[in-house]
Amino acid sequence: MSLLIVGTVAFDELITPFGESGKIIGGSATYASLSAANLYQDISIVSIIGEDFPEAKLELMRSKGIDTSGIKRVKGGKTFFWKGKYHNDMNSRDSLATELNVLEDFDPILPEKAREAEYLMLGNLTPAVQMKVLKQMSKRPKLVIMDTMNFWMDIAMPELKEVLQEVDLLTINDEEARQLSGEYSLVKAAAKIFEMGPKYLIIKKGEHGALLFHGKDLFYAPALPLEEVYDPTGAGDTFAGGFIGHVSNCDEVNFDTLKQGIIYGSALASFCVERFGTEKLIDLQRSDLHERVMQFIDLTHFDMNLG
Amino acid sequence: MSLLIVGTVAFDELITPFGESGKIIGGSATYASLSAANLYQDISIVSIIGEDFPEAKLELMRSKGIDTSGIKRVKGGKTFFWKGKYHNDMNSRDSLATELNVLEDFDPILPEKAREAEYLMLGNLTPAVQMKVLKQMSKRPKLVIMDTMNFWMDIAMPELKEVLQEVDLLTINDEEARQLSGEYSLVKAAAKIFEMGPKYLIIKKGEHGALLFHGKDLFYAPALPLEEVYDPTGAGDTFAGGFIGHVSNCDEVNFDTLKQGIIYGSALASFCVERFGTEKLIDLQRSDLHERVMQFIDLTHFDMNLG
Numbered sequence: 001m002s003l004l005i006v007g008t009v010a011f012d013e014l015i016t017p018f019g020e021s022g023k024i025i026g027g028s029a030t031y032a033s034l035s036a037a038n039l040y041q042d043i044s045i046v047s048i049i050g051e052d053f054p055e056a057k058l059e060l061m062r063s064k065g066i067d068t069s070g071i072k073r074v075k076g077g078k079t080f081f082w083k084g085k086y087h088n089d090m091n092s093r094d095s096l097a098t099e100l101n102v103l104e105d106f107d108p109i110l111p112e113k114a115r116e117a118e119y120l121m122l123g124n125l126t127p128a129v130q131m132k133v134l135k136q137m138s139k140r141p142k143l144v145i146m147d148t149m150n151f152w153m154d155i156a157m158p159e160l161k162e163v164l165q166e167v168d169l170l171t172i173n174d175e176e177a178r179q180l181s182g183e184y185s186l187v188k189a190a191a192k193i194f195e196m197g198p199k200y201l202i203i204k205k206g207e208h209g210a211l212l213f214h215g216k217d218l219f220y221a222p223a224l225p226l227e228e229v230y231d232p233t234g235a236g237d238t239f240a241g242g243f244i245g246h247v248s249n250c251d252e253v254n255f256d257t258l259k260q261g262i263i264y265g266s267a268l269a270s271f272c273v274e275r276f277g278t279e280k281l282i283d284l285q286r287s288d289l290h291e292r293v294m295q296f297i298d299l300t301h302f303d304m305n306l307g
Numbered sequence: 308m309s310l311l312i313v314g315t316v317a318f319d320e321l322i323t324p325f326g327e328s329g330k331i332i333g334g335s336a337t338y339a340s341l342s343a344a345n346l347y348q349d350i351s352i353v354s355i356i357g358e359d360f361p362e363a364k365l366e367l368m369r370s371k372g373i374d375t376s377g378i379k380r381v382k383g384g385k386t387f388f389w390k391g392k393y394h395n396d397m398n399s400r401d402s403l404a405t406e407l408n409v410l411e412d413f414d415p416i417l418p419e420k421a422r423e424a425e426y427l428m429l430g431n432l433t434p435a436v437q438m439k440v441l442k443q444m445s446k447r448p449k450l451v452i453m454d455t456m457n458f459w460m461d462i463a464m465p466e467l468k469e470v471l472q473e474v475d476l477l478t479i480n481d482e483e484a485r486q487l488s489g490e491y492s493l494v495k496a497a498a499k500i501f502e503m504g505p506k507y508l509i510i511k512k513g514e515h516g517a518l519l520f521h522g523k524d525l526f527y528a529p530a531l532p533l534e535e536v537y538d539p540t541g542a543g544d545t546f547a548g549g550f551i552g553h554v555s556n557c558d559e560v561n562f563d564t565l566k567q568g569i570i571y572g573s574a575l576a577s578f579c580v581e582r583f584g585t586e587k588l589i590d591l592q593r594s595d596l597h598e599r600v601m602q603f604i605d606l607t608h609f610d611m612n613l614g
Binding site: 304 | 395396397491492493494495512515516518525526527528529532533534535536563566567570597600601604605606607609610611612613
């Protein structure tokens with residue numbers, strides 16, 4: 001068993017109504033792996049960084065059981081950097097800087113062990129890069145999950161659709177599901193997306209929770225209403241990481257383990273947004289995570305006497 | 308035991324992407340009472356109509372166990388009329404006509420029996436009218452629930468706050484909760500609204516479900532994702548009617564009965580939007596309602612092994 005996460009390892013700089021983060025580590029693979037590591041410890045990352053990325057942060061990942069040997073460091077290169085400013089409602093943001101740097105030439109080469117991973121998460125990257133990863137797998141993983149975004153639908157729909165044919169589970173938000181399917185109803189959107197390849201679909205709705213579709217089966221996990229959202233950056237990747245971390249740990253793909261994965265992912269995401277960046281994911285105690293999961297159980301539980 | 312519903316009995320004319328309804332009956336008290344009647348049969352309405360409102364529709368209400376003697380018919384008057392057009396996403400609409408007519412002079416006089424109701428729903432009306440109803444109650448009902456909207460917050464906030472002091476449970480949508488409280492976080496908004504009087508708060512989030520707050524207790528009932536929303540008119544009033552109908556039927560106000568009420572309200576609202584107007588609420592079978600409630604149970608159910 002092992003879990004391979006392919007995505008970005010990056011620098012972020014965040015401005016929120018609560019303050020400024022300065023330059024901190026971010027990226028989809030960073031958030032996803034640090035989230036998954038709370039549930040599962042046989043994780044590899046494939047990504048690319050520049051000379052400026054601190055070795056201490058890679059060491060931190062390794063201390064959590066994350067194999068970083070698939071993270072290529074480009075000599076003289078600069079790490080992918082994103083700077084953004086959140087508006088007062090924390091639901092919308094402006095990008096102030098997006099410097100692709102070494103990411104522009106990302107041509108993923110999977111280490112031998114990574115090719116044999118049984119669980120694969122393709123973070124939000126160009127569909128061509130996602131496809132290159134899939135082609136290097138020595139055998140079909142038990143579960144391939146993939147994240148994408150409207151940007152790739154706008155500029156690379158044919159390539160995106162090719163990758164989708166090879167994917168078991170797609171995670172996108174509600175607007176992206178509507179764009180990808182051309183259907184406003186999410187039930188109809190799911191049916192159309194199933195025709196494109198995936199057997200499972202997770203629609204992320206932010207503060208409104210997440211929906212899991214599989215055939216006619218449907219699961220709605222609400223998000224925990226929070227007193228304060230301090231920094232929403234990485235919440236989606238944290239969710240996906242917690243999800244695949246739990247499923248990898250169970251080593252069983254069925255509607256029950258996927259539902260549990262969504263609860264773990266939601267719980268981890270609810271921690272993630274309480275601080276800047278990955279801070280909260282790193283020093284999270286198992287008991288805190290369990291307590292949060294119990295809150296999710298209470299949140300939707302009701303007894304019904306249908307007499 | 309009895310349930311008093313005060314609100315509008317009206318004509319609507321609806322244009323949706325699926326067709327036009329023509330002139331049909333609507334209004335908050337109409338939707339709420341026809342919804343509640345699926346769960347409870349000792350219901351009275353207090354409202355006002357013109358000479359043009361068909362007696363056959365009142366007779367239909369009576370056949371469902373709804374006492375219509377508190378609906379004042381104004382000779383020579385015209386019934387409140389609203390015409391609206393929904394956009395393609397069904398989440399936004401334009402008002403094409405709003406003719407208050409007899410509603411403009413609505414001075415509610417409660418019949419003797421209505422004054423003794425143990426459950427009271429104040430539909431969305433001017434706060435001054437809501438207060439007049441409260442003052443006529445011969446004893447404090449076991450539960451007073453109230454609906455309102457941003458319009459009254461804009462033009463009658465002081466009167467609205469006076470009524471709120473007398474109310475046990477407020478139902479509003481998320482934007483209205485933010486406007487009323489001045490807080491973006493719904494958790495913080497709820498705390499502020501509790502200081503205004505209500506002990507319970509239901510935040511309606513449409514396709515994203517509904518939240519129930521009480522002290523530190525929290526319940527999130529997702530909405531059932533639907534293949535098609537045919538006509539969303541009256542969904543909020545149908546929800547509130549189903550909610551108070553169930554609580555009246557239990558004759559017990561606690562967090563468990565309120566949670567069940569939210570599930571019944573959500574289930575009835577999910578039927579309401581499947582056809583124009585009140586059509587689906589009128590010929591609903593008990594078995595269909597139970598089946599839908601079972602779908603809500605399945606929708607959020609998960610088993611968690613916290614090892």
